[in-house]
Amino acid sequence: MNITRRQFIGMTGACVLSMRPGSLRAQSAKRHIITLSFDDGFKKSSLLTARIFEKYKLSACINVVATGHLPDFKSPDEYQVTEKGDFALWNELKSSGHEIMPHGYKHARKTTMPLRDAQNLIVACLEYFSKNLKGFRSAEAIFNMPYNSSTPELESWLATQVLAFRTGGPAINAMPYKGQKKLTCGAFGPGNCEEHLDNQIKTLLESPSGWLIYNLHGLDDEGYGPVRADYLDRLLARLIAIESVSVLPAGKALMAIQ
Numbered sequence: 695m696n697i698t699r700r701q702f703i704g705m706t707g708a709c710v711l712s713m714r715p716g717s718l719r720a721q722s723a724k725r726h727i728i729t730l731s732f733d734d735g736f737k738k739s740s741l742l743t744a745r746i747f748e749k750y751k752l753s754a755c756i757n758v759v760a761t762g763h764l765p766d767f768k769s770p771d772e773y774q775v776t777e778k779g780d781f782a783l784w785n786e787l788k789s790s791g792h793e794i795m796p797h798g799y800k801h802a803r804k805t806t807m808p809l810r811d812a813q814n815l816i817v818a819c820l821e822y823f824s825k826n827l828k829g830f831r832s833a834e835a836i837f838n839m840p841y842n843s844s845t846p847e848l849e850s851w852l853a854t855q856v857l858a859f860r861t862g863g864p865a866i867n868a869m870p871y872k873g874q875k876k877l878t879c880g881a882f883g884p885g886n887c888e889e890h891l892d893n894q895i896k897t898l899l900e901s902p903s904g905w906l907i908y909n910l911h912g913l914d915d916e917g918y919g920p921v922r923a924d925y926l927d928r929l930l931a932r933l934i935a936i937e938s939v940s941v942l943p944a945g946k947a948l949m950a951i952q
C-alpha cells in the first residue's frame with residue numbers, strides 16, 4: 695500500500711481498526727486513550743505543538759476561536775494576548791493530519807448569557823468553520839466549550855448540532871462509544887500544569903481502562919496553564935512506548951466507532 699505522510703498520521707491510532715484483520719488484535723490492546731486537547735489557537739504554540747506531534751507520527755488536537763485571528767478580536771481574559779493563528783494555518787495543519795476543532799466564535803462564557811444568545815454564537819462559530827476550514831463538517835465536530843463552561847440546556851441542544859462537545863467535569867471518560875455526546879476534561883492553571891497532568895495520567899494508567907481528556911493551551915510561557923515544549927516532547931515519547939496507550943485527538947477517537 696502506498697501511504698502518504700498525511701494518510702499515515704490519519705491512520706495512527708484507532709483508525710487502524712479498518713486497515714486489516716491482523717491489526718484488530720493490536721488495537722484491542724489499547725485500554726487507555728489519552729487526548730491532549732490544546733485550546734485557544736496560539737500561532738507560535740500551535741506550530742510547535744504540531745511539529746512535536748509529527749515527530750511521533752501523531753495527530754495534534756487543536757481547538758481554535760473562529761474570530762481569534764481577526765484584527766477586532768478582543769482577548770476575553772488576560773491569557774489570550776499573544777498572536778493567534780489564522781485559517782490559512784489551520785487549513786495547513788489540518789491537511790497535515792492534525793485535528794482542528796471549534797472553541798467558540800469569540801470565546802464567550804456561555805453560562806452568563808441567555809440560552810438563545812449562546813446558541814447564536816455557537817451557530818455562528820460552526821458556520822465560520824464550514825466556510826473557512828476545508829472539509830469541516832459539524833456532524834463530525836467536537837465543540838470545545840470556552841472555559842469548559844456549559845449548562846444542561848445548552849448541552850442538550852448542542853448534542854443535536856455536533857458529533858460531541860467537551861466541557862468541564864471528570865478528566866477520565868468512558869472509552870469511546872457510539873452516541874457519546876458529552877466529553878469532560880481536566881485542566882489546571884494559570885501556572886505550569888505538568889505535575890497535575892502527570893498525576894492524571896498516573897491515575898488513568900492505574901485504572902483498567904478509560905479515556906483521559908486533558909485540556910492544554912500554549913507551550914512554554916504562552917497561554918493559561920502551559921507545559922514546556924520539551925516536556926511535551928518527552929511526554930509523547932513516554933506515552934507511545936506504553937502498550938496499552940493510544941494518543942488520539944478527540945474527534946478521531948470518536949469517529950473511529952461511529
Ligand SMILES: [Zn+2]
Binds near residue numbers: 734
Ligand atoms: Zn479557551
